[in-house]
Amino acid sequence: MTITSHSRAAQVAYQDLLRLHLDESASDLIGSIEERARGGRVYLYDKFRIGTQMKSRYLGEGTPELRARLARAAELKAGAEARRATMARLARVLRAEGFITTDRDTGSLLLAFARAGVFRLGGTLVGTGAYALYQGELGVRFDSDELAQTGDIDFASFERLSVALGDTVEANPGDILQSLKFDPVPGVHDRQVWKWRQNRGEAMVEFLTPAFGAEEVKPLPALGVSAQGLNYLNYLIAEPIPALALYRSGVLVQIPRPERFAIHKLIVADRRRDGPDRAKARKDRAQAAHLIDILAEDRPDDLRDALEDARSRGPRWRERMDASLARLPGSAARLRDLA
Structure with a gap:
């Protein structure tokens, strides 16, 4: 199969747009940064007060890149209007350069999940939905046959991370899915819900988590859902990377x-x-x-x-x-x- 690269202009536009989305997420800092160490890793939280209560919001693993962005949070917040205008312009450049966009149904779902904190709290887009986004990460053109959807939109997360974070999504994914006309599909044996079917089409949304032996349904407290355990999945979602789905001015997600x-x-x-x-x-x-x-x-x-x-x-x-x-x-x- 012939590999065709995107133009240099398109590759630069994608990297710039990704950087601006990461800046945008760091600009939401409300209070002070709190560090929590677990299992040899350091996780960062936004600690702030609401009335008489102290709250904390998970920000991400304490990488040098995230720390540098958070150090500039006030500056990034002040530049929000100009940044968003640039983001819209770069998204137009990518469309003009032939980047394949995300369809409306998938784009609106990813945007709602991103706003709720699904990706911030460890959710990773997997399957063909993730594969389509490698056009930006790798700077290559994919044709429509390669991106033909199987009908599934899959998300995965580690159960242990979900339990350890001590934070939850701002809107439950199940509620979001039902508002987008997806119906829950209860499990055959224990009635736990880990997948939803679109009631006007064939699309299926599924939540997955690594298994190490028996492939059982497990809770993901941070995401507010249950997930089907699958062997070999731990390898796939280790060390995920940020990526952009080209919908509106881009949606920041996480992929393998x-x-x-x-x-x-x-x-x-x-x-x-x-x-x-x-x-x-x-x-x-x-x-x-x-x-x-x-x-x-x-x-x-x-x-x-x-x-x-x-x-x-x-x-x-x-x-x-x-x-x-x-x-x-x-x-x-x-x-x-x-x-």
């Missing part, structure tokens, strides 16, 4: 790293190969192959590290990857060349 997405798709494709999701398995392999082509050329070290990480996790991981690669000889050759 592209190299992890590619390797994870090899695993998922093998899990689906003999079941009712065989068509999805073909799409999984196609997405993995396309990303491997791009990453082997542009980010070989990242791809090598992701591959070695997955292979180090045990024989079952290696068996699933190798089974998919047996159907993708070109991808297998590119991964061998990384050694």
Whole structure:
């Protein structure tokens, strides 16, 4: 498959727009910054008073980038009007340069979730919805066939992180989904709701969380939802990155790293190969192959590290990857060349 890059102007516009969205999120600081250490990591909170009560709002992991933005919070807040005008202009540039936009239904859903704090509180967009956003991260053009939706919009988060954060979304995702004409689909056995179906179409929204053995439904307190546990998902959503969905002036979301997405798709494709999701398995392999082509050329070290990480996790991981690669000889050759 031929890889076509976006123009230099488009790539710069995307990176500038992403930076401005990150600035916008940091400009919402209300009070003082509080640090909380857990499991060898430091998490930052906005601590402020409402009446006689002290409140805290989770901001993110204490990375140097986030700390630098928060140090400029007052300056960023003062520049809000000019920043938003620039964001609108950059979004127009991306449309003119051929970036594929997010459809209205998906865009309005992502915007509502972003405003509620789903991504701030650890939610990660996965599946084809995330794959579509690599056009900006990797600076390459995707055609409409590559971005054809499976009908699912999937979100994932770590149960342990959700429990540990001590903060919750500002609006419940279930309420948002019902306002957008999605109906809850209760579980067969315990009636827990972790997915919603659009009542005027085929779209399905699902919440997922890593499993380490039994794939059970678990609560995600920070997001106010339950989620279906899935093995191998912990690998996918470790170290997610910010990205933009091109809807209105852009929606800031969180997606998996592209190299992890590619390797994870090899695993998922093998899990689906003999079941009712065989068509999805073909799409999984196609997405993995396309990303491997791009990453082997542009980010070989990242791809090598992701591959070695997955292979180090045990024989079952290696068996699933190798089974998919047996159907993708070109991808297998590119991964061998990384050694």
